[in-house]
Amino acid sequence: MPPLTEHIVLRDLDVPNIGDQEVYIQNGGYEALRIALKEKTPADVMTMVKDAGLRGRGGAGFPAGVKWGFLPKGVYPRYLLCNCDESEPGTFNNHQIVDRNPHQLIEGIILAAYAIECHTAFIYVRGEFAHAARTLQRAVDQAYEKGFLGKDILGSGFELDIIVHRGAGAYICGEETALMESLEGKIGQPRLKPPFPAVAGLYGKPTIINNVETLTNVPMIVRKGVEWYRTFGTERSPGTKVFSLSGHVNRPGNYEVPFGTPLRELIEADYYGGGMRNGNQVKIVVPGGASAAWLTAAQLDVTMDYEALAAAGTMLGSGGVIVLDETVSAVEVAYKMDEFFKHESCGKCTPCREGTHFLVKVLHRLNHGGGRQGDIPILHDVYNQMAGNCFCLLGESAVVPIRSALKLFPHEFEEAIARATAGANGANGKHAIALVTH
Amino acid sequence: MSLREKHGAEIDAIVGKYAQKRSAVLALLYIAQDEYGYLTDAGVREVAEILEMPPTDVFEVAGFYSLLYEQPVGKWVLQVCDDVPCCFSGAEELITALEDTLGIKVDQTTADGMFTLQRVKCLADCNRAPLMQANLEYYRDLTPDRIDGVLDELRTRAASGEKLSISGRFAER
Numbered sequence: 001m002p003p004l005t006e007h008i009v010l011r012d013l014d015v016p017n018i019g020d021q022e023v024y025i026q027n028g029g030y031e032a033l034r035i036a037l038k039e040k041t042p043a044d045v046m047t048m049v050k051d052a053g054l055r056g057r058g059g060a061g062f063p064a065g066v067k068w069g070f071l072p073k074g075v076y077p078r079y080l081l082c083n084c085d086e087s088e089p090g091t092f093n094n095h096q097i098v099d100r101n102p103h104q105l106i107e108g109i110i111l112a113a114y115a116i117e118c119h120t121a122f123i124y125v126r127g128e129f130a131h132a133a134r135t136l137q138r139a140v141d142q143a144y145e146k147g148f149l150g151k152d153i154l155g156s157g158f159e160l161d162i163i164v165h166r167g168a169g170a171y172i173c174g175e176e177t178a179l180m181e182s183l184e185g186k187i188g189q190p191r192l193k194p195p196f197p198a199v200a201g202l203y204g205k206p207t208i209i210n211n212v213e214t215l216t217n218v219p220m221i222v223r224k225g226v227e228w229y230r231t232f233g234t235e236r237s238p239g240t241k242v243f244s245l246s247g248h249v250n251r252p253g254n255y256e257v258p259f260g261t262p263l264r265e266l267i268e269a270d271y272y273g274g275g276m277r278n279g280n281q282v283k284i285v286v287p288g289g290a291s292a293a294w295l296t297a298a299q300l301d302v303t304m305d306y307e308a309l310a311a312a313g314t315m316l317g318s319g320g321v322i323v324l325d326e327t328v329s330a331v332e333v334a335y336k337m338d339e340f341f342k343h344e345s346c347g348k349c350t351p352c353r354e355g356t357h358f359l360v361k362v363l364h365r366l367n368h369g370g371g372r373q374g375d376i377p378i379l380h381d382v383y384n385q386m387a388g389n390c391f392c393l394l395g396e397s398a399v400v401p402i403r404s405a406l407k408l409f410p411h412e413f414e415e416a417i418a419r420a421t422a423g424a425n426g427a428n429g430k431h432a433i434a435l436v437t438h
Numbered sequence: 439m440s441l442r443e444k445h446g447a448e449i450d451a452i453v454g455k456y457a458q459k460r461s462a463v464l465a466l467l468y469i470a471q472d473e474y475g476y477l478t479d480a481g482v483r484e485v486a487e488i489l490e491m492p493p494t495d496v497f498e499v500a501g502f503y504s505l506l507y508e509q510p511v512g513k514w515v516l517q518v519c520d521d522v523p524c525c526f527s528g529a530e531e532l533i534t535a536l537e538d539t540l541g542i543k544v545d546q547t548t549a550d551g552m553f554t555l556q557r558v559k560c561l562a563d564c565n566r567a568p569l570m571q572a573n574l575e576y577y578r579d580l581t582p583d584r585i586d587g588v589l590d591e592l593r594t595r596a597a598s599g600e601k602l603s604i605s606g607r608f609a610e611r
Binding site: 087090091094095120128130131134163165167168169171184186187188203244246247248253254286320322324328333337340344346 | 505563575
C-alpha cells in the first residue's frame with residue numbers, strides 16, 4: 001500500500017507552518033465550520049460523522065457519531081471533553097497534533113460541539129504537555145479573535161467556549177470518568193458505570209468525551225465528504241490512523257497510514273520504519289500501547305485495523321507501536337511495563353493496587369537474580385486473580401504484559417529461575433535496565 | 439505576601455473559567471508551588487481557602503498527582519523517562535550519566551539547590567529517546583555527550599534572573 005500523498009490528520013507534514021492560524025485558514029481551515037453553520041443542522045453533522053464510520057482513536061474504537069447519539073434528548077447543559085491526556089507508553093500522536101496542527105483540533109471540537117448542541121468544551125491536557133498546553137491556549141485565543149469561538153460564531157447564533165485544562169501527572173486521568181473527577185478538582189479515580197458519561201458526566205451533566213485524533217478527523221469529513229473519507233482504510237475501519245512507531249526501528253516517528261496497512265510494511269518500508277536497527281530481528285511488537293498484547297516476528301503480516309488486530313489476539317489500542325529486537329529480555333519488558341501500571345495504579349480497587357504490586361515484586365526479583373522455584377505459578381495466579389476483577393481498564397491492562405511474556409517466552413522465565421537457583425545473576429549476566437528498589 | 443495578594447488577577451481569571459471553583463485546584467497548586475518552591479502546608483491551605491475547599495481535599499490532590507511536589511525541589515526539576523521504549527533506547531545510560539555529573543542519585547537535589555533528578559513514566563515523545571524534561575521543557579535525543587551543554591544552559595538561565603517555573607507554566611519547548 002503506497003504511503004498517503006495527502007494526510008487527513010498530520011497535515012503539518014503537507015503544509016509547512018499549518019500551526020499558524022493564517023496558514024491553516026489559507027489551506028481550507030475553518031471552511032468545514034462555515035459549511036456546517038450555514039448549510040447543515042447539528043443532526044446533519046452527526047449523521048456525516050456516523051456515516052463516515054469515524055471510530056474513537058483513544059483506544060476503544062467505538063464509533064464517534066454513535067456515541068454522540070447516546071445523549072439524552074432535551075437535557076442541557078451538555079459538555080464536550082477532548083481527551084489529551086496521552087500517556088500510554090509508546091504513544092505520541094496526540095502530542096504532534098496539538099504541537100503542530102492545533103487549529104484543526106479546535107475546528108473539530110467546534111464541529112462536534114455544534115453536532116451535540118453543547119456550549120462549553122474542555123481540552124484536558126496531560127500536565128507534562130506544558131508547552132503544548134500553551135500552544136493550544138494561544139490557538140484558542142486566536143480562534144476567539146476571528147469569531148470561531150465565543151458568542152454568535154460566524155453570525156450563526158451558535159456559541160461555544162473552549163477551556164484548556166492542564167492535568168498534573170496521572171495516567172489514570174485518561175480513563176474517561178477519572179478525567180471528569182480530575183476536572184472537578186478531585187483525585188483522578190474512575191467512577192462506577194453506569195451511569196455512563198453521556199447521561200451523567202462532568203458536574204453530573206450529559207457529557208461526550210473524544211480523543212484528540214478522533215476530533216481532528218472531523219473537519220476533513222465535513223469539508224470533503226463521507227464518500228471521500230471512506231476511500232481510505234477498510235470497510236469496518238474507515239479512514240487513516242496515526243501510528244506512533246518507536247523502539248528499535250531505524251526511523252521511529254508518527255506515521256499516518258490507511259487502516260489495513262500491514263504491520264510488516266509499517267516496520268520495514270523505507271517510507272515508514274525503515275527496518276530494524278543494525279539489521280537485528282524483531283522479537284516483540286506491542287501494537288497498541290503497553291495495554292496491548294504482544295505480537296512476535298511470526299505475526300508481522302497482520303494488518304493494522306481494529307478487526308485484524310483483534311483476530312490476532314491483541315488490539316489497535318492507542319496506536320503506539322513499540323518494536324523491540326532480540327537484545328531485550330521478555331522478563332525485563334514485562335517488568336518495566338508492569339512497573340508502569342503499578343506506578344500509575346490509582347489505588348481505588350484492591351486487585352489492581354495489590355496485584356500490580358505483587359507482579360512487580362516477583363518480576364523485580366526475577367530480573368535481579370533472585371528468582372525462586374514457584375515464581376511462575378505465582379505470576380499466573382496473581383494475574384488470573386486480577387483479570388476481570390479490576391474496577392477499570394488500568395488493572396486489566398496490567399495483566400496483559402505479564403500474560404504475553406509468559407505465553408510467548410516461558411523459557412526465559414525458567415532460565416532466569418534456573419540461573420538464580422544456581423547462584424548466578426538472573427538477568428542474562430547484564431541489565432539493560434535499572435532495577436529500582438521497591 | 440499571600441498568593442491572593444501576589445497573583446490575584448491571574449487566580450480570578452482561572453477560577454472564573456469554571457462552573458465550579460474547585461476545578462481550578464490544579465492550576466492554583468501549580469501557582470503555589472512556583473511561589474514557595476514546593477507545596478508547603480501553608481500554601482496548600484491558602485489554595486483551599488481561595489477555592490472554599492476542605493484543606494484535606496486539597497492535600498489529597500497534592501498527594502495524588504506526580505507533578506505536584508510536597509517536598510522541596512531544585513530550581514530545575516530534571517525528569518528522565520525510564521519507561522518502555524525509552525529504557526531500551528538509552529534512558530538508563532542517560533540517568534547514570536546525570537547522576538555522575540551532578541553527584542546525586544535519583545530523587546535527590548544538588549547541594550546548591552539547582553537540580554533535582556527524577557525518573558518518570560512515558561513522556562509521549564518516544565521517537566526522540568532518550569528524553570528528559572527540565573521544568574517540563576523537553577530535551578530530546580539527549581545522549582550523555584550533550585549533558586554538560588544542557589546543564590550549563592540551565593544554570594545560565596537560572597543565573598540570568600529568568601523567572602523559572604517548576605510547574606512548567608512558561609514552558610518554551
